[in-house]
Amino acid sequence: MAKFGSGEKASKKEADRAIRESVIEHFDGRMHVMFASDSGGSTMDVYLEVEDTSILIEEQLPDFPIYDYIPKWMGWRCVFILCPKDYIGAVILRERHDDI
Numbered sequence: 001m002a003k004f005g006s007g008e009k010a011s012k013k014e015a016d017r018a019i020r021e022s023v024i025e026h027f028d029g030r031m032h033v034m035f036a037s038d039s040g041g042s043t044m045d046v047y048l049e050v051e052d053t054s055i056l057i058e059e060q061l062p063d064f065p066i067y068d069y070i071p072k073w074m075g076w077r078c079v080f081i082l083c084p085k086d087y088i089g090a091v092i093l094r095e096r097h098d099d100i
Contacts, residue, residue, distance in 0.1 A: 009075030015044055019073055023048075026064045032088045035076075044076035047092065053082045 009015070016033045023031055023046065030049040037043060046069070050060055057066055057080060069078045083091075 007075050009042075012044075015074040015076050019044070019046060019069065019078070022068075027061060030085075030088055032092055034092065041077065043079050044073060045079045045081055047081045047083050047088055049085050049088055050082050051085070053084055057082060 010018070012035050016035075019033060020031070027048060032047040034045045034047070035042065036045050048057070050057075052060070057064055066080065070080065071077060
């Protein structure tokens with residue numbers, strides 16, 4: 001916990017803007033940034049919609065500088081999540097309904 005919990009973090013807004021600007025230089029698919037937490041503390045989760053989620057990001061996007069972003073980006077523990085096409089719209093951004 002101390003490794004990721006120490007140090008200053010950029011604001012969520014600043015970190016979100018900066019990672020989006022950086023990722024779009026290397027990735028032209030749909031992406032979404034979400035701040036969350038797990039048993040290790042706060043995270044900045046970056047969802048990338050890809051053709052095949054079973055293939056490592058390094059193999060799908062050989063020029064993508066994944067290690068520039070992990071384990072930390074602007075003080076945030078950064079987690080990249082590969083998801084299938086249309087996942088962001090259908091699952092993350094869908095409208096919530098109590099009757100579902």
